Every structure is written in C-alpha cells, then in structure tokens.
Amino acid sequence: MREMPQASDLLEWYDAHARKMPWRIAPADRMRGVLPDPYRVWLSEIMLQQTTVAAVKDYFERFTARWPTIQALADAEDGDVMGEWAGLGYYARARNLLKCARAIATDLDGQFPDTMEGLLALPGIGPYTAAAISSIAFDQPATVVDGNVERVMARLFNEHTPLPEAKPILTDFATNLTPQQRPGDYAQAVMDLGATICTPRNPACGICVWRSPCLARELGTAAELPQKTPKKPKPIRYGTAYIASRVDGALLLERRPDKGLLGGMLGWPGSDWTEGETPPHAAPIRAEWKTQTAEARHTFTHFHLRLTVKTSLVPMDREPKIGEFLALEDFRPSDLPTVMRKAFDLYRNVNT
DNA sequence: AATACGGGGTC
DNA sequence: GACCCAGTATT
Numbered sequence: 001m002r003e004m005p006q007a008s009d010l011l012e013w014y015d016a017h018a019r020k021m022p023w024r025i026a027p028a029d030r031m032r033g034v035l036p037d038p039y040r041v042w043l044s045e046i047m048l049q050q051t052t053v054a055a056v057k058d059y060f061e062r063f064t065a066r067w068p069t070i071q072a073l074a075d076a077e078d079g080d081v082m083g084e085w086a087g088l089g090y091y092a093r094a095r096n097l098l099k100c101a102r103a104i105a106t107d108l109d110g111q112f113p114d115t116m117e118g119l120l121a122l123p124g125i126g127p128y129t130a131a132a133i134s135s136i137a138f139d140q141p142a143t144v145v146d147g148n149v150e151r152v153m154a155r156l157f158n159e160h161t162p163l164p165e166a167k168p169i170l171t172d173f174a175t176n177l178t179p180q181q182r183p184g185d186y187a188q189a190v191m192d193l194g195a196t197i198c199t200p201r202n203p204a205c206g207i208c209v210w211r212s213p214c215l216a217r218e219l220g221t222a223a224e225l226p227q228k229t230p231k232k233p234k235p236i237r238y239g240t241a242y243i244a245s246r247v248d249g250a251l252l253l254e255r256r257p258d259k260g261l262l263g264g265m266l267g268w269p270g271s272d273w274t275e276g277e278t279p280p281h282a283a284p285i286r287a288e289w290k291t292q293t294a295e296a297r298h299t300f301t302h303f304h305l306r307l308t309v310k311t312s313l314v315p316m317d318r319e320p321k322i323g324e325f326l327a328l329e330d331f332r333p334s335d336l337p338t339v340m341r342k343a344f345d346l347y348r349n350v351n352t
Numbered sequence: 353a354a355t356a357c358g359g360g361g362t363c
Numbered sequence: 364g365a366c367c368c369a370g371t372a373t374t
Contacts, residue, residue: 050369055360089358092372126371147369164353200368201362231367261357301357338359 005156005213007179007186013209014189019196021053022060027185030139035184038112038137039070042100045132046093046124053195059088070112073098074105079255082264083335091337095264096124114138132187141183143175148194154226155198158215162227170226198222234299239273240308241296241340242284243347247316251331252284254323261300267340269322273305284322287312292346298339305339309346 015027023044025036043063047056062084067073073081078098085094100123104110112133113119119130127145134142150163153170161169179186197204205217216222244252254269256262269284283289289310296307333341 046370049371050358052360052368087359089360090370092357093370096371124371128370150369263357299359301359302355 002215003213005177005210007177007181009209010189010193011179011182011185014185014192017192017196018185018188019053019192022057022064024188030182030185035139036137038133039073040064041133041137042112042125042129043073043097045129045136046097047088049093049129050090051088055088059085069110070101071105071110074101078264079266083266083332086265086335086337087341089338091263091265093124095258099123100125112137114140116142135187136184139182139184141178141180142187143171143178144187144191145171145174146191146194148191148198149174151200151226152190152194152198152210155203155216155222156210156214158219158221158225160221160225160227162229164229166226234303235275236304236306237273237275238278238306238308239271240278240281240310241268241270241343242289243268243309243311243343244285244287244314244320245311245347245351246314246318246325249328250325251328252314252320252323253326253331254284262337262339265337265340266335267337268343269320270307273303273307275303278308282321283310285312285314285318285320287314287318292350294346296339296342296346298342300339307339307343309343311347311350 018024018027021044023036023040025034044056044060047059066084067076076098081098082091082094085091103122104112113122114134116130116134119125119133120127125133131142131144134140135144150167150170153159153173154166157173159166159169159173193208193210197208201223203222205211205214205222208214208217211217214222216225242252252269253266256265256267258264271281272279289312292309292311296309298305298307333344336344
C-alpha cells in the first residue's frame with residue numbers, strides 16, 4: 001500500500017513558508033484563534049479569481065482603504081467602484097461585488113453567511129470562492145479547488161484525464177485530503193504549494209514537502225500534468241474608437257452597458273468590433289477627425305483587437321450624439337479598462 | 353457541455 | 364509577439 005500525502009506535513013511546511021499577504025492572518029496567529037475579517041477574505045478571493053497575487057495586492061489595499069467595511073462598499077457609487085477596479089479585468093466581478101455587498105448589507109444585516117449554501121447563493125460566489133471563505137474566514141473543513149489545487153492533485157495521483165473532464169476526479173482527491181484540523185491554513189497551504197513549488201512549468205519537486213508520496217514525481221510526469229483539452233485560436237477583430245477633446249480640455253466618454261465585454265466601464269465611443277474589418281458606424285459627434293497612424297492592439301480572452309483611434313478638437317457648443325463630456329479634472333486614465341487606456345496613450349503621444 | 357469574460361507573466 | 368494561466372455566469 002502506497003503512503004498517502006499527509007495534510008499535517010503540508011501544514012508543517014506552511015507554518016515555516018507561508019507567504020505574507022495583506023489579507024492573510026499568519027499561521028502562528030490563526031493557531032491562537034485569530035480569524036480574518038470575512039469582508040477582507042471575500043474581497044481578496046473575488047480579486048484573486050483568475051488573477052495573480054502580485055496583480056491583486058495594490059487593488060486590495062486601495063479598496064480596503066477607501067471602503068473598510070461591507071457597509072461602506074454597499075454605500076459606494078457604481079462608477080467609483082468600477083473605476084477602482086479598472087485594469088484588473090473580468091469586470092463582471094466588480095458588478096457582482098457591489099450586488100453582493102448590497103445584498104449582505106440589506107438582507108443579511110451586514111453579516112456574511114458561514115455556510116456553503118448561504119455563500120453560494122450570493123452573486124459572484126461560486127464553488128471555489130464559497131469554499132475559500134468558508135475555510136479561511138470561518139475555519140470550516142470546506143475543500144478549495146482552484147487551478148493550483150487541480151495541478152497538485154493531478155500530479156500527486158498521476159491523473160492523466162484532461163481538464164475540464166478531470167475536475168470531479170481531482171475534486172474528489174482534494175476532498176479526501178482535507179483535514180478537520182486547521183482547514184483554513186490547509187486551504188491556503190495547498191494553494192501556496194501550487195503557486196510556489198508545484199508550478200505549471202519547472203516544478204520544484206526536489207524541495208516539495210509532498211515529494212515522497214507524489215506519483216508524478218516518481219514517474220517523471222509532473223511537468224506534463226494536468227492535461228488540458230486544446231484551446232481554439234483567437235480571431236482578430238477590428239474596430240474604431242473616437243477620442244474627442246473639447247477646447248476646454250473635456251473628453252467625450254461613454255459608460256458602457258452593464259452587460260457583456262467591459263460592461264459597466266468607462267470607454268471611448270466607437271464602432272462594434274468585428275472580424276475581417278471595422279463595421280459601418282457613425283462618429284459620436286460632428287468633427288474633423290484625424291486617424292492616428294498607430295493602432296491600439298489588445299488581446300482579450302477570446303479574440304485579438306486592432307483598434308483604429310480617431311481624434312478631434314471640438315468647439316464648446318457642439319452637442320455629442322453619443323456619450324458625455326467629462327471635465328479634464330474629473331478624468332483619470334486609471335479609471336479606464338486597459339484597452340481604452342491604450343487608445344488614450346496613443347492620443348496623448350501626439351498631443352504633448 | 354460550451355462559451356463569454358481581462359490582463360499579466362514567461363519564453 | 365505567441366503562448367500559458369485561471370472562476371463564475373450564462374446558455
């Protein structure tokens with residue numbers, strides 16, 4: 001009978017090597033019974049969906065400084081929250097963040113649910129995040145299964161079934177390893193292991209605490225696991241964005257509809273983005289438009305975009321057909337999603 | 353079961 | 364630049 005990986009071994013490694021993060025309570029403090037604020041756990045876990053710790057850190061600091069409690073966030077203006085989220089991506093997360101904060105403030109007396117069922121009922125909280133909050137904030141033995149855990153389990157048990165088909169199998173492995181003692185630290189420990197030792201490429205098997213029970217390590221298959229079904233190539237879409245500057249410095253912007261790509265975010269008015277060529281469209285305001293030589297290039301989840309940028313200087317009394325002028329002092333490029341900021345950088349380079 | 357949905361890091 | 368990474372909601 002093969003030896004099984006022991007949660008206690010992983011916890012011992014974590015006690016010595018836990019990464020410091022602004023939302024994390026150190027293992028020594030957790031062992032004294034200190035638990036983190038569920039609000040901070042929730043906020044960090046939403047930000048960490050599909051996003052690295054390095055990318056999240058500054059956003060987390062700014063959010064918690066500006067909105068220290070769930071009630072403060074629930075009371076925030078939509079545009080302020082979307083602007084603070086700008087650049088972090090997957091903007092439905094920010095829309096759901098507000099929905100969730102308001103639901104908790106309004107319906108739940110400002111208290112986070114401490115059950116999986118209660119958490120899963122909230123907007124933006126799926127199986128992973130519910131388990132993360134349950135284990136990290138409430139120290140309940142829920143099993144987190146993110147990409148790190150999937151990779152660690154696939155390697156420990158040499159599971160070659162490709163994802164996403166393998167998900168239930170890997171979840172089952174992960175569930176069986178989850179301890180009743182210190183489940184919050186354990187959850188953070190497996191994810192730390194995946195992020196720092198059991199990495200996608202060049203895993204550091206030589207210094208892994210689970211080195212000896214790992215089947216892939218023994219068989220030399222670690223680097224090729226987990227298997228994944230191949231992804232489709234990204235098509236190229238084309239479009240045009242219009243940056244109109246009024247003589248007083250105000251800029252013509254529009255709030256994008258709450259659904260779909262970049263939903264709820266501020267952006268430059270423009271055409272739809274389609275394959276082959278820019279579709280027919282009208283300018284958002286009557287003006288003499290100058291086409292920038294360089295195009296803004298940006299890659300989204302499922303397509304590449306080549307955005308033509310047209311700019312103009314318009315007089316004070318001209319009314320836009322689309323969007324609103326935003327005073328220069330009210331405009332911060334950091335409120336824009338990245339593709340819109342790239343377009344603005346193009347405009348700025350020729351107007352300096 | 354498949355698709356929509358960002359942005360950053362690595363090579 | 365091409366390629367890799369990774370949760371939730373919707374359909």
